[in-house]
Amino acid sequence: MQLSLLNQLRDQNPVILNISNFVTVQDVANGLNSLGASPIMSEEIAEADALVQMSGAVALNLGAFTKQQLAHIQKTGELANKYHKPLIVDPVAIGAVAYRREVAEQLFQQFQVDIIRGNAGEIAALAGMDWQAKGIDAGEGDGDKVTIAQAAANQHHCVVILSGPTDIITDGTRVVQVKNGTPLFQLHVGSGDMLSSIVAAFAAVSGGDYFAAAQTACLVFASAGELVASELPAELPGTFAMKLIDELHLVTVAEVERVARFA
Ligand SMILES: Nc1ncnc2c1ncn2[C@@H]1O[C@H](COP(=O)(O)OP(=O)(O)OP(=O)(O)O)[C@@H](O)[C@H]1O
Ligand SMILES: Cc1ncsc1CCO
Numbered sequence: 001m002q003l004s005l006l007n008q009l010r011d012q013n014p015v016i017l018n019i020s021n022f023v024t025v026q027d028v029a030n031g032l033n034s035l036g037a038s039p040i041m042s043e044e045i046a047e048a049d050a051l052v053q054m055s056g057a058v059a060l061n062l063g064a065f066t067k068q069q070l071a072h073i074q075k076t077g078e079l080a081n082k083y084h085k086p087l088i089v090d091p092v093a094i095g096a097v098a099y100r101r102e103v104a105e106q107l108f109q110q111f112q113v114d115i116i117r118g119n120a121g122e123i124a125a126l127a128g129m130d131w132q133a134k135g136i137d138a139g140e141g142d143g144d145k146v147t148i149a150q151a152a153a154n155q156h157h158c159v160v161i162l163s164g165p166t167d168i169i170t171d172g173t174r175v176v177q178v179k180n181g182t183p184l185f186q187l188h189v190g191s192g193d194m195l196s197s198i199v200a201a202f203a204a205v206s207g208g209d210y211f212a213a214a215q216t217a218c219l220v221f222a223s224a225g226e227l228v229a230s231e232l233p234a235e236l237p238g239t240f241a242m243k244l245i246d247e248l249h250l251v252t253v254a255e256v257e258r259v260a261r262f263a
């Protein structure tokens with residue numbers, strides 16, 4: 001685990017270009033900003049070239065797009081490849097909506113993604129494995145999640161993060177499991193979207209080691225949430241979300257090391 005990447009991220013303050021969804025865009029921007037990166041969002045294809053060039057990494061969220069926005073998403077992914085910027089995709093709800101899955105598969109033929117971050121329902125869909133996803137949620141399935149994540153990584157030639165109570169990070173061969181977190185994450189819509197953009201921020205400072213970036217991002221984010229939850233007097237989703245933003249700013253390498261549980 002390369003926790004020194006957290007300090008590098010804060011020192012370098014990389015610009016992270018996000019095509020977000022309209023539901024969680026502000027959480028994504030504030031999560032990145034609070035952690036120590038510099039978010040920029042865009043909905044205009046005419047500025048895509050300039051924005052990709054100035055960015056340290058690009059995060060594409062497939063949460064809620066129109067056909068026009070899809071053209072923008074595709075162009076931005078192609079530009080990330082052209083300018084050799086780390087490219088992260090969050091394939092929201094592709095396990096539940098066939099149209100989204102087809103769109104995602106078409107996009108993955110237009111550009112090479114470096115890291116895909118999704119829940120079990122989304123990653124199972126990518127791997128072509130049986131799973132009952134439910135809307136944006138992971139849903140139910142009895143397949144082995146490590147096998148599913150490895151299959152998705154091998155099929156898409158990238159690092160895959162299958163997030164949930166345990167985050168599984170794999171490049172198809174190597175596997176790391178981050179066991180930190182809190183069920184409160186599930187009570188805040190956009191926890192996954194925040195994680196995906198934070199993965200991009202770590203990728204920006206990783207020197208091309210996307211497996212290390214993905215692990216460290218998962219550990220820092222889940223540990224921050226766990227630290228917040230441990231101080232709350234009850235299950236308070238609104239307070240959790242607010243304090244998570246605070247904790248992303250405050251959390252230190254030493255604090256993450258103290259609570260870290262991974263294998
Ligand atoms: N039951 C849980 N216990 C501990 N941590 C959890 C739990 N569920 C999710 N997490 C954490 O929540 C974060 C987001 O992952 P999750 O799999 O919920 O994303 P998601 O389903 O895409 O969320 P959304 O689409 O609602 O934003 C990760 O850091 C993950 O470790
Ligand atoms: C609720 C919701 N619907 C489309 S995107 C989104 C936020 C989670 O990505």
Ligand SMILES: [Mg+2]
Pocket residue numbers: 092093118119136192193
């Ligand atoms: Mg999600």
